[in-house]
Amino acid sequence: MTRSATTTWRRVEVVLAPVLLGLLALAAWEAAVVVLELRPFVVPSPSAIGAELTGNVGIIATAALSTALNAWWGLVIGVVGALVAAAVSAAVRTLDEMSAPLAAAAAVVPIVALAPVLYTMFGANVQTARxxxxxIVSFVPVYVNTLRGLRTVAPVHRDLLRAYAATRRQATLTVTLPGALPFFFSGLRVATSLAVISALVAEYFGGPVDGLGKAITSAVSSSNYPLAWAYVVGAVVVGLLFFCGSSGLERAVLHRRSGR
Structure with missing residues (x-):
């Protein structure tokens, strides 16, 4: 087998292996529901969930879009704020020490407690609270990882730039920022998943009657458990799209820099 054929097979294998594993898991799930005669409120069968998913694909897509938009705007605001805060904290160590407790506090604030407060502040008829x-949830991992990346400069690189009389701007562009990129993308991958989860959970506690969180609650309250699980599948798809988007962006940026 040639080298190109081996590379192609490895790429196919990367995609094929998780697909086969997923199909086996679904088959085992279906068999367990049938053999053990599990009731839908315990866990519905994949076939029942699939029937609800195909029969309500438009409604599920609309709810997923609402949740995705809230997660997207929250992610953008959180990431931009985290980058600005990390840059300022890296430049002024006093601000870094002052902001560390605030970042730690933001990381442990429960959504269950925060959502009702924000709904009271901004109103329950708008998406602002979500x-x-x-x-807020997206801010923390991006801020912490980016700040660490900005402070992680190898002494040999710092000494080399000093020997070449490089300016601070040149040192930042050639060493500090490229070195911080992997840290930033590590935080971004975590933030994308947290943004979707937090936007979904926030929908349980008020706000407009749309989104996947409200839809899941409504389906469960009417004892339509397969439909509730179909909405969960929609949430999984949204989370995967966000995660794959961040991973694709990371590969494109890092590959471009390594190719220079």
Whole structure:
């Protein structure tokens, strides 16, 4: 087998292996529900969930779009705020020491407690509270990882730039920022998943009657458990799209830099 054929097979294998594993898991799930005669309120069968998913694909897509938009805007606001805060904290160590307790506090604030407060502040008929929650949750991992990356400069690189009389701007562009990129993308991958989860959970506690969180609650309250699980599948798809988007962006940026 040639080298190109081996590379192609490895790429196919990367995609094929998780697909086969997923199909086996679904088959085992279906068999367990049938053999053990599990009731739908315990866990519905994949076939029942699939029937609800195909029969309500438009409604599920609309709810997923609402949740995705809240998560997206929250992610954008959180990431931009985290980058600015990390840059300022890296430049002024006093601000870094002052902001560390605030970042730690933001990381442990429960959405269950925060959502009702924000709904009271911004109103229960707008999406502002959900976007704010997603922004706060997204801020922490990006800020912490980016700040660490900005402070992680190898002494040999610092000494080399000093020997070449490089300016601070040149040192930042050639060493500090490229070195911080992997740290930033590590935080971004975590933030994308947290943004979707936080926007979804925030929908349980108020706000407009749309989004996947409200839809899941409504389906469960009417004892339509397969439909509730179909909405969960929609949430999984949204989370995967966000995660794959961040991973694709990371590969494109890092590959471009390594190719220079």
């Amino acid at each position: 976007v704010a929650i997603a922004a």
